Amino acid sequence: MADITTLHTGLNSGRKHSVLVVEDEDNIALALDFLLTREGYTHDRVADGDAALPKIRAMQPDLVLLDVMLPGASGYEICQTVRLDPLLKAVKILMMTARGSSIERRKGLAIGADGFITKPFELKELRDEVRRLLTPEG
Amino acid sequence: MLTRLSLRIRVFLFFALLLAGALAALGLGLWMGYHRLGADPAALVGFVQAGVVAGFGILGLIAGIWYLFDLNVAKPIDILAGSLRARAHADVTGEMNAAIARYLGDLAPAATAAATSLSETRNALAESVAGETATLAEQKARLEALLSDVPVGVLLCSGNHALVFYNGPAVDLMAAGAAPGLDRRLFDFLREGPVRHAHARLVASGDDDAATDLLCSTTTGAQVLQARMRLLPQGAGYVLTLRDVTADLAAQARQDALLTEVLDRARRPAANLSTLLAVIPEGQAGPGPMDAALRQEVQALVGAVTELSARHDEARQDHWPLTMTRATDLADSLKARLQAHDLALETVTADLLLRCNGFEVISLLDDIAVHIRAAGLAQALRLSIVEEDAGAMIRLVWVGQPLSMRLLEAWLEEPLDRAVPDIISRSVLATHATEIWPEPFGALQSLCLPIRQARRVTQRPKPVQRRVVYDFDLLDKASNSVVADTALSDLTCVVFDTETTGLLPGQGDEIVQIAAVRIVNGRRVDGEVFDTLVNPRRGIPLSSTEVHGISEAMVVDAPFIEEVAARFHKFTEGAVLIAHNAPFDMEFLRRVEGKIGLRFDNPVLDTVLLSAVVYGQHEVHSLDALTHRLGITIPQEARHTAIGDTVATADAFLKLVPMLRGKGLVSFGDVLTEVRKHGRLLKDLNG
Numbered sequence: 001m002a003d004i005t006t007l008h009t010g011l012n013s014g015r016k017h018s019v020l021v022v023e024d025e026d027n028i029a030l031a032l033d034f035l036l037t038r039e040g041y042t043h044d045r046v047a048d049g050d051a052a053l054p055k056i057r058a059m060q061p062d063l064v065l066l067d068v069m070l071p072g073a074s075g076y077e078i079c080q081t082v083r084l085d086p087l088l089k090a091v092k093i094l095m096m097t098a099r100g101s102s103i104e105r106r107k108g109l110a111i112g113a114d115g116f117i118t119k120p121f122e123l124k125e126l127r128d129e130v131r132r133l134l135t136p137e138g
Numbered sequence: 139m140l141t142r143l144s145l146r147i148r149v150f151l152f153f154a155l156l157l158a159g160a161l162a163a164l165g166l167g168l169w170m171g172y173h174r175l176g177a178d179p180a181a182l183v184g185f186v187q188a189g190v191v192a193g194f195g196i197l198g199l200i201a202g203i204w205y206l207f208d209l210n211v212a213k214p215i216d217i218l219a220g221s222l223r224a225r226a227h228a229d230v231t232g233e234m235n236a237a238i239a240r241y242l243g244d245l246a247p248a249a250t251a252a253a254t255s256l257s258e259t260r261n262a263l264a265e266s267v268a269g270e271t272a273t274l275a276e277q278k279a280r281l282e283a284l285l286s287d288v289p290v291g292v293l294l295c296s297g298n299h300a301l302v303f304y305n306g307p308a309v310d311l312m313a314a315g316a317a318p319g320l321d322r323r324l325f326d327f328l329r330e331g332p333v334r335h336a337h338a339r340l341v342a343s344g345d346d347d348a349a350t351d352l353l354c355s356t357t358t359g360a361q362v363l364q365a366r367m368r369l370l371p372q373g374a375g376y377v378l379t380l381r382d383v384t385a386d387l388a389a390q391a392r393q394d395a396l397l398t399e400v401l402d403r404a405r406r407p408a409a410n411l412s413t414l415l416a417v418i419p420e421g422q423a424g425p426g427p428m429d430a431a432l433r434q435e436v437q438a439l440v441g442a443v444t445e446l447s448a449r450h451d452e453a454r455q456d457h458w459p460l461t462m463t464r465a466t467d468l469a470d471s472l473k474a475r476l477q478a479h480d481l482a483l484e485t486v487t488a489d490l491l492l493r494c495n496g497f498e499v500i501s502l503l504d505d506i507a508v509h510i511r512a513a514g515l516a517q518a519l520r521l522s523i524v525e526e527d528a529g530a531m532i533r534l535v536w537v538g539q540p541l542s543m544r545l546l547e548a549w550l551e552e553p554l555d556r557a558v559p560d561i562i563s564r565s566v567l568a569t570h571a572t573e574i575w576p577e578p579f580g581a582l583q584s585l586c587l588p589i590r591q592a593r594r595v596t597q598r599p600k601p602v603q604r605r606v607v608y609d610f611d612l613l614d615k616a617s618n619s620v621v622a623d624t625a626l627s628d629l630t631c632v633v634f635d636t637e638t639t640g641l642l643p644g645q646g647d648e649i650v651q652i653a654a655v656r657i658v659n660g661r662r663v664d665g666e667v668f669d670t671l672v673n674p675r676r677g678i679p680l681s682s683t684e685v686h687g688i689s690e691a692m693v694v695d696a697p698f699i700e701e702v703a704a705r706f707h708k709f710t711e712g713a714v715l716i717a718h719n720a721p722f723d724m725e726f727l728r729r730v731e732g733k734i735g736l737r738f739d740n741p742v743l744d745t746v747l748l749s750a751v752v753y754g755q756h757e758v759h760s761l762d763a764l765t766h767r768l769g770i771t772i773p774q775e776a777r778h779t780a781i782g783d784t785v786a787t788a789d790a791f792l793k794l795v796p797m798l799r800g801k802g803l804v805s806f807g808d809v810l811t812e813v814r815k816h817g818r819l820l821k822d823l824n825g
Contacts, residue, residue: 077543
């Protein structure tokens with residue numbers, strides 16, 4: 001625990017934040033790749049729900065951009081597993097969905113997502129949300 | 139000729155004739171005696187004197203005997219005949235007054251014996267009929283209850299489109315308000331075209347079992363109704379079932395409009411984007427203005443999609459075929475179903491009504507609860523239903539391990555009911571536009587299922603009078619528009635009574651209450667009642683309040699006479715008006731005709747005059763006396779209320795009709811001619 005916190009605070013003072021994109025649509029992934037590079041994050045992408053968890057465990061990213069509808073495990077399932085895993089406590093999750101009813105948002109937040117964003121989103125909106133989540137509170 | 143005169147007049151004429159004969163014989167005798175004496179003028183004075191004395195003597199004697207005869211023979215016979223008629227035709231029971239006819243020898247006891255025997259025979263017959271009738275009535279009541287409770291409107295119409303039967307929902311659907319009515323034309327409520335067209339189509343098909351669907355609307359156009367028409371056997375008429383599709387159609391129209399807007403607002407930016415991109419060489423950035431244009435189009439597209447999706451979500455809530463279901467009912471049903479699986483459920487519910495398909499929601503929760511136990515997560519569950527935002531949150535709570543989304547999502551892919559493999563549990567979420575998820579609940583675990591719409595259970599609104607109203611004899615009734623030729627028993631009548639601030643309409647007295655009932659085919663229709671207070675725009679004298687019990691405070695919020703009179707005019711349309719002492723009530727109505735621009739030009743009958751025709755003018759014709767003679771009792775508390783007096787008058791009229799028929803007065807015209815003979819008792823109001 002302690003070392004993760006130390007690591008996290010250390011990130012602010014120089015080290016690049018890392019972001020994992022879990023998204024099956026290639027075009028969105030391409031745009032996100034472009035944006036994240038421009039923002040100066042290190043990042044990676046997986047396109048399959050089942051591949052997401054091993055990747056998160058291996059990579060320990062600061063933030064996961066998580067699509068809800070995925071082949072294999074759903075975004076909700078991935079989110080819940082991450083939240084139930086104490087080793088992944090520092091991983092923030094921003095969920096993305098094409099349908100964005102208030103009930104879906106409620107569900108995402110209840111399951112443990114840190115943010116929820118509805119497609120189609122403007123990249124500026126996404127960028128602000130990512131920045132907010134990567135800035136430690138307080 | 140002479141037989142048409144009443145008995146008392148004939149007796150009077152008989153005595154007059156006797157008097158004339160006796161005087162003539164006296165005159166002749168004296169004249170002959172005078173001439174025998176050689177017409178001596180001196181004797182003339184003596185003869186004249188003798189003649190005058192004898193003449194007055196004879197006059198006095200005959201007049202006296204006539205008076206006794208009239209008082210003790212003719213009048214009692216008349217009264218006795220009236221009483222017998224009342225018993226013969228109108229089912230009046232009770233002792234006959236034999237004392238009035240004590241000089242008629244055995245006639246009165248004989249009549250009493252005949253009446254008693256008649257009454258006994260009637261009772262015996264009535265008893266056996268009553269047994270049969272009770273069975274029929276029971277079946278009828280069951281059928282009525284069934285038809286009054288079905289949520290669709292059911293109407294039965296005769297071949298000429300007059301209402302013969304209707305239930306409560308039909309009244310609501312047709313927005314018929316306070317004045318529906320048997321024997322009214324259907325087209326007073328529904329637009330004529332589609333109904334006539336469908337009827338013609340069915341008649342032309344010649345198939346007795348054929349039914350046809352049609353779409354019609356109320357005359358006001360406020361409601362669009364989906365209807366199904368089926369002919370009755372032997373062309374007697376048809377059945378119409380009605381369902382309100384106004385809301386469905388409006389929702390459909392909104393959906394269509396939304397879809398059109400979606401396509402429209404997506405098509406233009408899409409086309410613009412494609413054009414803009416086509417002119418930019420592939421792999422290169424566009425020049426500044428082109429880039430700005432691209433961004434603007436994308437912005438427009440994104441804005442449109444976001445806004446339209448939100449509106450779509452909102453609209454979805456409007457047209458689900460979901461009903462308001464009690465939270466406690468949901469909890470009880472789930473508890474029962476889980477008990478069958480040996481799974482205990484504790485329930486905590488707020489007093490809410492949830493807009494949902496109860497069966498589906500319970501099936502889903504049942505299914506998941508059983509899975510939760512099978513997965514070893516919990517052995518007992520608690521269900522809580524609480525208010526949340528505009529809706530409600532259904533929560534299954536347990537102590538133990540959390541439920542993983544992986545399991546939950548797998549369960550949602552299973553069929554809700556094994557017999558219907560196509561419908562999976564997840565579809566329940568789609569119909570309710572909701573989601574389901576696990577969530578920690580304090581130190582416990584829970585599963586959340588929000589329901590979008592719910593409201594608190596409030597005091598039930600006053601139950602609407604749900605009943606069916608009908609008269610199947612109307613199906614056989616030949617329509618006869620000429621009132622004068624119509625039999626009294628076939629007339630559609632409105633019997634009414636008013637209570638007023640006083641007895642002088644000419645000096646500013648006003649109506650404070652109007653009540654009326656309809657009589658159709660010789661039957662008072664229980665469900666068709668008009669009864670309302672009226673604000674008289676003036677004080678009510680205490681002396682009047684003491685009579686009818688209506689105080690000024692009671693009429694403060696009542697409508698004014700113009701509004702009530704207009705509604706009353708609608709209620710009485712096409713009917714004969716009947717009142718006890720009609721000129722009094724009619725004068726009050728006539729006074730508002732100018733203000734409302736409507737005329738009460740209905741034919742009018744007065745039960746005072748009808749009573750005079752039946753019982754003769756020597757009787758008292760007050761409402762109390764008349765109803766007493768006819769064996770009708772007005773409950774003391776109902777006397778001098780407009781509706782109490784109205785019902786009594788209506789029942790009196792119904793008993794008078796067969797008595798009039800017994801006197802050979804069958805049609806309205808016959809009765810009117812007879813009534814006019816009693817015109818000096820009261821003025822006739824039929825022009």
